[in-house]
Amino acid sequence: MTLIKSKLPTTGTTIFTRMSALAAQYDALNLSQGYPDFDPPQALLEAMSRAIKEGNNQYAPMAGLPALREQLAGQLALHRNVNCNPDTEITIVPGATEGIYCSIMASVHSGDEVIVLDPCYDSYAPAIHMAGGRAIHVALQGDSFAPDWAAIEAALSPRSRMIVINSPHNPTGTTWSEADLQTLEKLAQQHNLLVCSDEVYEHLVYDGQQHHSVLQRPGLRERAFAHFSFGKTFSVTGWKTGYCVAPPALTAELRKVHQFVAFVAVTPVQQAIADFLTSDPGYPATLADTYQRRRDLFCHALEPSRFTLRPSQGTYFQLLDYSAISDLPDRQLSEEWTRSPGIASIPVSVFYQRAPRQGLLRFCFAKRDEVLLEAAEMLCKI
Ligand SMILES: Cc1ncc(COP(=O)(O)O)c(C=O)c1O
Secondary structure (H helix, E strand, O other), X not given: OOOOOOOOOOOOOOHHHHHHHHXXXXXXXXXOOOOOOOOOOHHHHHHHHHHHHOOOOOOOOOOOOHHHHHHHHHHHHHHHOOOOOOOOOEEEEXXXXXXXXXXXXXXXXXXXXXXXXXXXXXXXXXXXXXXXXXXXXXXXXXXXXXXXXHHHHHHOOOOEEEEXXXXXXXXXXXXXXXXXXXXXXXXXXXXXXXXXXXXXXXXXXXXXOOOOOHHHOHHHHOOEEEEEEHHHHOOOHHHXXXXXXXOHHHHHHHHHHHHHHOOOOOHHHHHHHHHHHHHOOOHHXXXXXXXXXXXXXXXXHOOOOOOEEOOOOEOXXXXXXXXXXXXXXXXXXXXXXXXXXXXXXEEHHHHOOOOOOOOEEXXXXXXXXXXXXXXXXXXXXX
């Protein structure tokens, strides 16, 4: 007799766990999973150790430490010119993934449909499914990965409740323009859609561009959950803390779910980030330059290779097109290259419900210079 009936019967171990395990097994350079291999700012590490020693070790308030929410309201005003009330519109969560899950759980009822744009981060569809909804997958456009508005509109139905968007975009490194957000605003208003906006890479935008947030457009601001991650902004993915900004009515519903999923985020992390931002509010604005330098180092070193480099406008991911080298499926090739010559990447097809045949691998460039140069040298020999 079966003891448990799976709620996610088609879900297995994620590709990130698999590729990292394979990289460890073959002692390969691991450019697969998206995390930095360098230290966060020293002042943040010191703030964390101070926060623990000074007794910030018990539950924080459910919505997050007031001092941190105040700082974040200041950050939104400073970087995005957005006003928000830290008491009623900001919730600190144990990672953006939990925030996204709670916003979907709070909004999606049985039978509701949610538009997701493939390729996409792997937590969206399972969260929609667990809420009793249906993820309607619409592919981003072929080579550009821009939103295909005609296809999105065609996928809408009277049951459509929400659209999930992500810019800067994992895995492709593309960013949405102001015009894209304007089109989304019109569409969301017309169809009364909620918007779940994953903006965890907001500060990693290159070549002098600006990040465009849903919080900056009034027609989206009133219907959006915007998700952010300290893991990305402060190079501390293992601290698993982030925040969600949404209007009071949406925040109230999100918190009802959050209080029974995690209840709170980790207290000393919140205190440390509040202290760090108090002393260095401009730090997030320095990220674009430091990551752009890493991207440029990696891309420049890849110039003699046989790969075609797709433009990476944001995030810390670079797509390499290998179609001039091989016509093997991307999963097979990424595993093969992890074993020999010893470099791990993520096949882009795993981010799709129905992947086109593309020949694209995703490499994370949040790595030390010597690792990026060694990786590029290996790739140039392929
Ligand atoms: C697009 C996207 N959203 C969310 C997350 C998760 O953020 P967190 O670690 O804060 O849960 C990631 C992490 O890789 C991501 O790439």
